[in-house]
Amino acid sequence: MKRLNLTLAGLLALSAQPLLADAVQDDAAREYLVTMAHPNQLYVIDPEAREVVRTCDVKGDFGPGTLQLSPDERTAYVLHHRWEEAVGIDLTSCEEVFRASGSIDSIRAKSIASLAVSPDGSRLYSVWDRVRLGLDHYEVLEPQLAVYDTASGLDAEPIATFPAPRQVTTMAAAEDGYLYLAGADIYRMDPENGDTEIAIANRNWDRPDFSPPDSLAIWSMGEVTDEFLRPYTVAEHPGEENEAWHWGISRVDLTSGETENKEIAPFEFIIFSMVSDPREQDVFYGVYTQLSKLDSRTREIVKVIDLDHTYYSINTSYDGSRIYLGGASSDIAIYDDDFNDLGRIELPGDMSTATLKVARF
Amino acid sequence: MTVARMQVMHGLELPNDARRDIVKYLADTRGLAPEESETQRALIERRLNRIESFDHPIYQEMCARCHTGGRAQLQRRSQGEWEHLVNFHIGQFQTTEYQSMARDRDWFGVALDEIVPWLAETQGLTSEAWEAWQQAEPHEPEGEWQLWGHWPGEGDFYADVSVVAAEGEDAYRVALDGAFTDGRRLDGEGQAVVYTGYEWRARLTLNGRDFKQVLDLSREHPGGRIFDDHDDALGMQVTMLPQEAQAANLVASLPASLKAGERRRLVLLGHGLDKGEIDLGEHVTLRRVVERSAHRLVMDVEADSLLPTGWLPVTVGESSADALLAGYRQVDRLEVSPALGVARIGNDKTPPVSGVFTAAGYTQMGDETLPLGQVPVRWDVAPWDDIAERDEDVKFAGVMDAATGVFSPAGAGPNPQRQYNANSVGNLRVTAAVEGQPEIQDEAQLIVTVQRWNNPPLR
Numbered sequence: 147m148k149r150l151n152l153t154l155a156g157l158l159a160l161s162a163q164p165l166l167a168d169a170v171q172d173d174a175a176r177e178y179l180v181t182m183a184h185p186n187q188l189y190v191i192d193p194e195a196r197e198v199v200r201t202c203d204v205k206g207d208f209g210p211g212t213l214q215l216s217p218d219e220r221t222a223y224v225l226h227h228r229w230e231e232a233v234g235i236d237l238t239s240c241e242e243v244f245r246a247s248g249s250i251d252s253i254r255a256k257s258i259a260s261l262a263v264s265p266d267g268s269r270l271y272s273v274w275d276r277v278r279l280g281l282d283h284y285e286v287l288e289p290q291l292a293v294y295d296t297a298s299g300l301d302a303e304p305i306a307t308f309p310a311p312r313q314v315t316t317m318a319a320a321e322d323g324y325l326y327l328a329g330a331d332i333y334r335m336d337p338e339n340g341d342t343e344i345a346i347a348n349r350n351w352d353r354p355d356f357s358p359p360d361s362l363a364i365w366s367m368g369e370v371t372d373e374f375l376r377p378y379t380v381a382e383h384p385g386e387e388n389e390a391w392h393w394g395i396s397r398v399d400l401t402s403g404e405t406e407n408k409e410i411a412p413f414e415f416i417i418f419s420m421v422s423d424p425r426e427q428d429v430f431y432g433v434y435t436q437l438s439k440l441d442s443r444t445r446e447i448v449k450v451i452d453l454d455h456t457y458y459s460i461n462t463s464y465d466g467s468r469i470y471l472g473g474a475s476s477d478i479a480i481y482d483d484d485f486n487d488l489g490r491i492e493l494p495g496d497m498s499t500a501t502l503k504v505a506r507f
Numbered sequence: 508m509t510v511a512r513m514q515v516m517h518g519l520e521l522p523n524d525a526r527r528d529i530v531k532y533l534a535d536t537r538g539l540a541p542e543e544s545e546t547q548r549a550l551i552e553r554r555l556n557r558i559e560s561f562d563h564p565i566y567q568e569m570c571a572r573c574h575t576g577g578r579a580q581l582q583r584r585s586q587g588e589w590e591h592l593v594n595f596h597i598g599q600f601q602t603t604e605y606q607s608m609a610r611d612r613d614w615f616g617v618a619l620d621e622i623v624p625w626l627a628e629t630q631g632l633t634s635e636a637w638e639a640w641q642q643a644e645p646h647e648p649e650g651e652w653q654l655w656g657h658w659p660g661e662g663d664f665y666a667d668v669s670v671v672a673a674e675g676e677d678a679y680r681v682a683l684d685g686a687f688t689d690g691r692r693l694d695g696e697g698q699a700v701v702y703t704g705y706e707w708r709a710r711l712t713l714n715g716r717d718f719k720q721v722l723d724l725s726r727e728h729p730g731g732r733i734f735d736d737h738d739d740a741l742g743m744q745v746t747m748l749p750q751e752a753q754a755a756n757l758v759a760s761l762p763a764s765l766k767a768g769e770r771r772r773l774v775l776l777g778h779g780l781d782k783g784e785i786d787l788g789e790h791v792t793l794r795r796v797v798e799r800s801a802h803r804l805v806m807d808v809e810a811d812s813l814l815p816t817g818w819l820p821v822t823v824g825e826s827s828a829d830a831l832l833a834g835y836r837q838v839d840r841l842e843v844s845p846a847l848g849v850a851r852i853g854n855d856k857t858p859p860v861s862g863v864f865t866a867a868g869y870t871q872m873g874d875e876t877l878p879l880g881q882v883p884v885r886w887d888v889a890p891w892d893d894i895a896e897r898d899e900d901v902k903f904a905g906v907m908d909a910a911t912g913v914f915s916p917a918g919a920g921p922n923p924q925r926q927y928n929a930n931s932v933g934n935l936r937v938t939a940a941v942e943g944q945p946e947i948q949d950e951a952q953l954i955v956t957v958q959r960w961n962n963p964p965l966r
Contacts, residue, residue, distance in 0.1 A: 229601070256601045277598030283591040284598035286615060312615060313604055330613070349611070358611055435927050455921070455928040475928075 175506040177463055180222050180237060181472050182211035184495035188224060190237050190505075193463070193470065193480055196491050202240035204233055211500025212259040212316075212366055216296070217267040219369075219505040225272070229256040232272050234296065237505060246294050246302035248274035253287065259364035259499075260327070262319040263296070264337075270294040271317065271325055271337060273310045289314065291325070293337055308340025316366045318374035320400040326374045328363050332396050332405070346396045346405050348378065357381040359394060365419035365459045365473070366501050371427065374398040377420040379413050393417065393440060395430065410442035415450070418458045418473075423483070425466040433460040433471050437485060451485050459502040472502030508963050516599065531676060531702060538703035539581065540640035541725035550577035550965060551706075552721045552732035553739040555860070556845035568608045569622055578965045579626065583634065586627035593618045645704030646724040648679060653802050655759060655776060656733070656745035657881065659863045660911035663688045663761040665774055665803065668747060670699070677701040681709055686805075688761050688772045707731065722747060728758070740850070740861045741913070748776065750802045755779025757821060757828040763880030764833040764868070765791060767814035772797070773832075775804040775823060783824020790814040790834070810834065816872045833877045835870040838941045841884065841949040842867045850905065850955045852919040852931050857958040862907075862914030864951060866939040884939040886912045891934040891952055898926065904933025904955040912939065916955050932956050 178199070179191040186208050190200035206227030214223045216234075221243060226233045234244025248255025255274035262271045271294070276287040289312055292304035314329040319337075327333040332346035344350065348359050359378035368374050375397045382390045391413035397406050410430060417432035420440075428442045434457070438450040458473030468488065471479040476496050480488040510526055513519040521529075549557055559576050561567060567576055584592065596603050597615055604614040652668040666685020673680045683695035697711035697720070707722035711733060722731035722745075734742030748758060761774040767790075781801045785793055790811045798805035804823060819834045821827060843866050853859030868882030888907045890896035903925060905916040917931035925931070933955040941947040959966075 254598070258601065258605055275597075275601055277594070279598070284594045286594045286597045312613065313610060315605065330610075360607070360611060362605075362607075362610070452926065 178237070178505045178507070179461075179470055179472070179478060179491075180213060180215070180503040180505050181459075181478070181493075181497055182208065182213065182224055182226075182500040183476065183493045183497045184208045186226070187493075187495065188222060188235050188237075188240075189493055191478065191491055193468065193478075193491070196480070196489050198491070198493070200237065200240060202235050202237075204235060204242070206231060206233070208495075208498065210259055210364065211498060212257075212261050212364065213501040213503045214261045214263045214270075214366060215369055215503055215505055216263055217265060218507065220507045221267075221296075222503065222505070223261055223263060223270055225257050225259065225261050229258065230254070232257070232261060232270060232294070234270070238507070242300060244270065244294075244296055244298065244302060245300045246270070246272075246292070246298070246304070248272065248276070248290075248292065252279050253277070254279055255290075259315045259366060260317050261366060262317045262325060264319050264323070265321050268296055269319075269337065270296050271319065273314045273317065273327065275312075288312075291327075291335065291337070291340065306337075306340075308335070308337075310335070311342065315364050316374075316376065318366070318368060318398070318400055320374075320398065320403050322403050324403065326398045326400075328361070328374075328376045328396075332374075332376065332398065345398065346407050348396060348407075351407075355383055357384040359396075361396075362418070364499060367419065367421050367459070367461050367503065368400070370462055370464055370504055371422050371424050372400045373422065373427075374400055375420060375422065377417055377430075377432065380409065382409075392445075393432070395420065395442075397422075408442060409445065411440035411445055411447050414447065419460050421460055421462055423466050424462060424464060431460055431462065431469055433457045437469065437471065437481060439485070449485055453479065458499065459497070461502050461504050463504065464506065470502055470504065473497045473500055478502065508965060511963070527700075531700065534702035534706065535704070538637075538706070539583070540634070540636035541705055541723065542636050543583075543634065544581065544706075544723070547577040547581050548723060548731070550575055550581070552744075553734055553742065553964075553966075554732065555740050556848045558847075563622075563625055565617070566622060566625070569614070569618060572606075572608050573603070575966055580630065581965065583630050583632050583637075584626070585632045586623060588632070589623045589626045590619060593623060640704070643704070645677075645701070646729075648699070648701060648707065648724055651750040652747045653750055653776060654683070654685070654745050654747045655761060655774075656743040657865075658687075658743050659741060659865070660908065660913045661687060663774075664693050665761060665776060666693055666695070667750070673698060675700070679709075681711065683711070683713065688774055690772065718742075720745075737858045738861055740863045742863075748802070750778075752778040755824060755826045757823060757826045757831055760821070760828075760832045763831075763878070764835055764882070765808070765810045765814065765819065767810055767834070767836045768812045770794070770807065770809040773806050773808045775806075775821065775831075776802065777823075777826060778802055779826060780804045780823045784822070786820070786822040787832075788820045788834075791819060816870055816877065818877070833870070833879050835868075835877065835879055837870065838868040838879065838882055838944055838947050839871045840869040840876070841882070841939060841941055841947050842869065843937065843939050843949040843951045846951050848914075848937070848951060848953045850914055850916045850953060851958050852905070852916045852955065853958055854919045857919065857960065857962075859905075859916040859919075860959075861916065862905075862937070862953045862955070864912035864914070864937055864939070864953075866912065866941075866949065868941065883942040884912070885909050885942060885945075887938045887940075888914070888935045888953065889938065891936045895934040898929070898933075900933030900935060900955070903931040904935060905931070907935075907937065912937075914953060914955075919958055930957055 188202040212225040255276045260273035278285040289310040291308045291310040293306040325335040330349040331344045334345035335342045359380045361378040363376045392409035394409040416434040418434045420432040423429040430440045439448040457471040461470045469481045478491040655665040666683040669682045679699045681697045685693040695713035699709035705725040709720040720733045729747045757777040759776040795807040850862035851860035866884040868879035921928040935953040937951045
């Protein structure tokens with residue numbers, strides 16, 4: 147970090163207008179939490195001050211609140227309006243800068259948490275599950291990857307579409323331009339031509355001693371560690387005397403494109419979402435009704451605590467010292483990396499399935 | 508439900524009387540024959556706590572994980588229409604293919620390739636049964652009937668039922684005049700419509716409380732269920748019998764058993780009961796005839812202390828029955844049902860679903876087990892396991908009425924008094940113990956869970 151003069155640093159720390167930070171060097175960027183909550187608000191939150199610094203009304207109904215950030219982290223893209231629209235919001239002004247609906251004419255489209263932004267910020271991607279609404283029957287259509295130019299404004303149309311596999315949820319764009327889609331397997335797709343291959347086999351893996359993995363992945367974190375991570379549960383030796391259940395992860399390093407798939411700890415409680423520790427990629431934090439720390443090097447549950455209620459979405463600060471919990475209910479919980487409770491931030495509405503993102507600007 | 512879906516999901520505006528006419532027309536012209544609905548009477552009558560089974564390896568995990576499998580069993584479609592239904596599921600409920608037991612497979616493909624052909628084969632659009640039923644004479648409900656059953660928490664009851672034609676096609680007015688076997692009055696009235704020539708649907712008010720009634724009129728003794736539309740668990744299986752018949756007979760006894768040394772009200776139901784001698788065997792003394800008509804005999808009787816275990820000979824005039832009324836000295840075995848019950852917490856918008864348990868007694872007579880019907884018991888709940896004990900489920904989940912076996916669930920919503928702010932859910936052990944024989948017990952499991960948000964008539 148570049149040296150700031152003490153007066154300026156002090157002013158920034160105490161500033162009642164933290165977004166003034168953009169007036170100084172990038173290195174002085176502050177860390178914010180970004181999430182959606184009912185009925186239709188996007189919140190920018192200062193986790194240090196534990197206060198909401200900006201509330202952006204986003205036209206339309208809530209859902210699912212899947213969030214992705216632009217590379218400069220000043221724009222948040224959110225799946226919104228009953229899973230049918232992708233909306234871009236400038237986090238420094240609440241201005242709506244992008245909006246696209248997957249639905250066209252008699253085709254209704256919904257996206258189950260599929261949203262990604264290209265590394266240069268010029269493209270937004272979503273997979274739309276589509277159905278043609280006839281007068282007396284529905285016709286399910288092939289899902290479609292839609293590619294948008296993020297400069298297309300508020301009535302954006304895709305600049306390209308490609309067939310996509312069914313049952314895709316979260317997705318991410320890698321540094322090399324490939325898209326990763328979490329479906330039956332983790333797919334790698336070239337958004338230039340739609341070519342799709344299996345990057346990590348899950349449902350179709352060839353592991354005779356293991357059951358197929360099960361994964362409910364609708365939370366798109368990973369921006370802090372620049373990775374695409376999907377946790378799963380799996381039985382080793384299913385149905386046999388030595389049956390053992392594990393948590394595992396499928397992971398793509400979005401910088402290098404490297405993939406891995408491995409079991410990391412015993413399956414003893416439910417985890418809805420998981421992130422790795424930015425300081426040690428083989429340490430994982432998971433959340434549901436417990437907050438847990440799992441170490442894949444020893445394949446142990448290092449620490450687990452009961453929470454006051456269920457949280458769905460987990461993230462960490464960029465320095466790894468703080469853990470943020472959101473989703474489900476209306477409060478964001480903050481813990482340190484030893485699971486000491488650092489407090490709560492109350493929002494007026496429930497976050498439900500929304501992602502809890504960490505942005506710096 | 509299809510018409511309701513058009514209204515709720517697609518904005519169809521339809522006056523209520525037009526909706527009734529449309530449903531009636533469709534039921535009468537495109538309905539199910541009695542034998543086609545026979546296997547799903549429990550679903551139609553909204554009996555809860557049933558475990559289904561079907562002759563298909565994955566039908567339950569593909570379809571009946573969200574709703575009863577019976578719901579589709581009550582439909583008949585061509586293959587193309589079954590395919591439309593699968594398309595509708597993904598199109599309307601997008602998360603269907605992402606849920607557990609769907610995200611482990613290509614749900615849409617499996618539904619089209621494995622479920623649709625089976626449904627098209629076993630439940631195609633046309634059937635011989637329906638062709639035959641359309642030629643059959645519809646069952647005429649007008650007239651004088653008597654009806655009986657057991658009202659949970661209130662007891663056995665009987666009533667004269669008068670059905671007269673009302674304005675409208677196959678519409679009727681109903682009046683009930685009856686009593687519980689403990690002597691309390693039971694009065695009621697209502698309106699009914701008969702669909703498809705045998706499906707009786709009525710709104711009844713019984714002793715001031717609103718109920719719905721479903722009967723299958725095609726049976727020799729029309730039967731079905733009266734239930735609380737806001738709490739399906741609270742209901743009673745009923746049987747209805749014409750008051751007049753060619754031949755005298757004995758059809759039912761309320762209660763189904765007498766205990767040695769007991770003095771109580773006994774009600775015999777049948778035909779031709781107004782004439783002749785009443786003989787209940789040497790160990791049962793008739794103390795008083797309370798009411799006697801051709802179709803009903805209400806008496807106060809006393810069983811002496813030497814009453815043997817076994818079927819009691821019952822004779823009224825020309826009619827006799829040798830397996831209608833059981834005598835017993837003690838209960839040897841108790842059977843609580845359901846063995847696994849589900850109750851739901853609730854509030855004004857989504858009313859709670861009660862846990863309703865009954866206890867049937869049995870006594871042993873040599874190798875033969877004699878059913879005694881419902882016997883007097885005391886009810887209690889306890890934690891089902893260590894987790895339920897730790898979480899104090901008994902304290903939070905609701906209240907069991909010790910006398911009736913009716914469990915009233917707690918209010919819905921996060922409970923700040925509980926760990927994790929959990930709802931007032933619970934996992935309970937329901938125990939019934941025979942009155943006077945506390946060592947004779949049976950137990951059941953009661954899961955008290957959260958509300959159902961989507962509550963169509965056929966779940």
